[in-house]
Amino acid sequence: EAGVAQSPRYKIIEKRQSVAFWCNPISGHATLYWYQQILGQGPKLLIQFQNNGVVDDSQLPKDRFSAERLKGVDSTLKIQPAKLEDSAVYLCASSANSGTPGHYGYTFGSGTRLTVV
């Protein structure tokens, strides 16, 4: 079974530029998550999708971050404009449903490491 695919692996941009990350979840997984992992911290949920609808975006900085999952499969996370404090690893995860995560094959991708200079 293929895992959660993310691209790019690394990205370096200057502050105030824009950047986009892509995620393709495991086939058939209805729920998709984006996390931000700042160096030295645990991952923090940014947004959760169930199919193509948003379930939870309470911790997404909506003034600069946006995400979409138009066809209920792959997803894009965008930052515009980027700030220095956005430097982090952005992890995508997917699960078969949105129940208790650990019970339903919750799987993380390898992440995109963003450096804002």
Next chain:
Amino acid sequence: GNSVTQMEGPVTLSEEAFLTINCTYTATGYPSLFWYVQYPGEGLQLLLKATKADDKGSNKGFEATYRKETTSFHLEKGSVQVSDSAVYFCALSNYGQNFVFGPGTRLSVLP
């Protein structure tokens, strides 16, 4: 709210040493508890989990017991290997809610 506290790292051990990484939590209700591992350059992988009090999760020689009375879920391994070098995250999830992760503990095992 829900939160997870882990012992600060980095933890440096010699090969075959005994490992303990402490984890305590604060949560309402009866959360499920997890340990995730992150190897360099990779995503998080589920190491083990426990869904109710007194459950013991185990995998690859690691184990952790869900202790409700002490709100703890300490990770242990009797004999670590160089290949165990990674960052370990304790996490909890209440039913229907997403993960809350601890800050992670970096383990380095020296040959």
